[in-house]
Amino acid sequence: MGALDDGQFDANVAETAIVRGGGGSGAMEIEDAVRILLIGLGENLEREGLRKTPLRVAKAFREGTRGYGQKVKDILQGALFPEAGFDHVTGQAGGTGGLVVVRDINLFSYCESCLLPFSIRCHIGYVTSGKRVVGLSKLSRVADIFAKRLQEPQRLADELSHALQNSFTPAGVSVILYCWHIQFPEVVKCDQIPWYPSESGIQGWLQTSVCSRTGVFKDKNSSFWEEFKLLLKFRGASFTLGNSRGTLAHAWCPSRSLDLPEGNGRISSLLVGAQSEMLAAVTSIIWSLGEDPFRKELVGTPARYVHWLMKFKKSILEMKNNGFLLHKTDPHESSNGHVHIADEMSTELNLPFCAQCEHHLLPFHGVVHVGYFYDGEKKAIDRPALQSMVQFFGCKLQVQERLTKQIAQEVDSVTGKGVMVVVEANHICMISRGIEKTGSSTATIAVTGKFSSDASAKALFLEAISRNAASGGFF
């Protein structure tokens, strides 16, 4: 557990390091910074899967923060259209006083506290004035400018609403954002081994909702704010203003809990010696993206990001050596999730995991389903043992195909009669970056022994997963 040795994190390291790293010409290249991170993780830069990782990570960071280089007026130029209101009628419509809403715009942004992407569902409303309307798709494009920066939900909402208000001066702008942030496992249950995802920690992402209003949407004598919320309700989105400003800042990013009194000292003790170079590298990345690493919200970010990365350090051999396979139990004593399909086949469904994609240094997470044949005279493997195994193979830089194979191989080494492993995952690298395929998911299968020859055994196991999914499985 070298990564977690005692030691003290010096807040000045970042400052010192950026000068060191940047030299006279400013910050080092992002690619070089990523190489330092990989070395800090104990990885071999020449390994095939990692050779282009610095390039990929740099590209993803640049694309994900391209908003720094974009201007609202470039988007809106030529997209304001004259639309008269009513000619002979009292009321609000078209270019004067009518409410215009765009709902359910999917975006993603980078969390300024930990540098991980978070998902956003954005709703924008404005009330027309000056006999002008703005092209509807431009609202989404402007939102994207502010999302593609290091952000925090409330600031994103505020920047977006004020930018729209100032750029084409409607009677008012209203923005509601629903945001989802991947959990930091140890925050959910501090009594667990810190870097292992807990079941609840992975299945549910942290959610928050924020709003920002200008003009008539703030006016107590106007009903526009209520109407805006009702229009969202048509689509099933009900917004309650539960999060007042201020309380959110700490509550939102789970890594911020490391800064709280009860977390004090933890982050310091986790980041030491060798990691000061990693901290300098992250500081340099922030600098390269066009941000000021000394902005107060960003000061702790390198430490939090390095802390997150170190969860996925190459190997935690103690765990394997202690033998997560020693604990076996009789199948009839099994706990929840354990299904006994046939005398000799045992299945464990929905074992959660969180791994780090070695191509993009972004998390992928989901569930593992394991089916295996075993000797009826011996005992089946108990669920906690399988869960430890899944965590062991998940907690490193991985690709899903290899993870699937490694779990199957490990179970097979104990049971020896045939194993089938299905891994279902969501890859953050699929929803963020240029590709932005929200909602997509992946599945991989590995089979050994009896499962490779017996199609009916495979089918039986897949049907078990299918039934479980239908009754409210992971996704």
Place this chain on the structure above:
Amino acid sequence: MGALDDGQFDANVAETAIVRGGGGSGAMEIEDAVRILLIGLGENLEREGLRKTPLRVAKAFREGTRGYGQKVKDILQGALFPEAGFDHVTGQAGGTGGLVVVRDINLFSYCESCLLPFSIRCHIGYVTSGKRVVGLSKLSRVADIFAKRLQEPQRLADELSHALQNSFTPAGVSVILYCWHIQFPEVVKCDQIPWYPSESGIQGWLQTSVCSRTGVFKDKNSSFWEEFKLLLKFRGASFTLGNSRGTLAHAWCPSRSLDLPEGNGRISSLLVGAQSEMLAAVTSIIWSLGEDPFRKELVGTPARYVHWLMKFKKSILEMKNNGFLLHKTDPHESSNGHVHIADEMSTELNLPFCAQCEHHLLPFHGVVHVGYFYDGEKKAIDRPALQSMVQFFGCKLQVQERLTKQIAQEVDSVTGKGVMVVVEANHICMISRGIEKTGSSTATIAVTGKFSSDASAKALFLEAISRNAASGGFF
């Protein structure tokens, strides 16, 4: 109804025209072609909302067909990773024989039969071989290369599966696509006035599903195809191979029904004289996009696209002059959808419409909700009259804000006591083009008279829509 005058469409017009239009240097610019289309629609090119439409349409067409200029090998280069299979175990996993699946990739493509975009949900599976896996996000990128062309579902599936098979030679590739195509109103109910959307025609898009398989997925002795389908079932997608090849070609794009025996002569009689220039313009666009307008699947495309555009010709004054407001009925006799909230307020919910976005020449469609106060001694407006009105204002190049205003103004001119109109829509221009915000929707509101001053009346009406939406409204 000048647009529908008798006449004969000469299939040679297109050929003649492209030579004429293109001159020595090839096809005319897409922008010029779009100008010809707008003139053919009777529009004023100098109108503010249309001034940049040629530019926008050209940009959307180029972005939407950028796949012609992209190569699979450029995407996959550097994205093949060595992953060994099992070391000492018999089975399939990792780089050898393991099934890898990416589910729910949202794409859109342009229909080669009518040039309108269609939506795609794409599922891809492959079986590894040669100890190599491909970066998961690359499957989505390769799919996009083939989607960003003039396509038809089965060809898209075939091109994708074969491209993957040939590029990194896995043991087999399987592709399943679910595709949705906007309805052509007159195809749904031929007894209706041809260019008006019918209720059923707008609410439900045409759906089809296709598959394409190579290698082990075609092998009857292998269970990979069944496993692939089961993995999709986990996510609620059940695929039945209902559409065999051949039968689909006509069934898919609704505009193709114009080519069928019962449609024969209709398209010829609809496109005449002035429209030959529009046909030439569309032929030229196809040429500019890098396609061959004489490829047999594309020969009828210009005629179908022009026919679609002509549905949205600037004005159909006869209809208004015939007076869609003459038919009034007692509110107590009203038909389905009519809710009588208060003595003096009447509401009609979910009146369907389909309009053409004047900024992008792409459809937007949805429902209109109308609430109005009326003199209890007079009669309320009956639903068919409101539906005609909605269709009248929808059937032209529009923006949603203006459509909302015009409907409110028209109802107000009859009732004079206050009107509230809510238009909810999906804009194809939001899901296609560069922005690709699948799932987003828009809402606009116009209010007159009593509704502008009485917040509780507004709230009452919005709640009525909300209740209706909760019980299975339009979206």
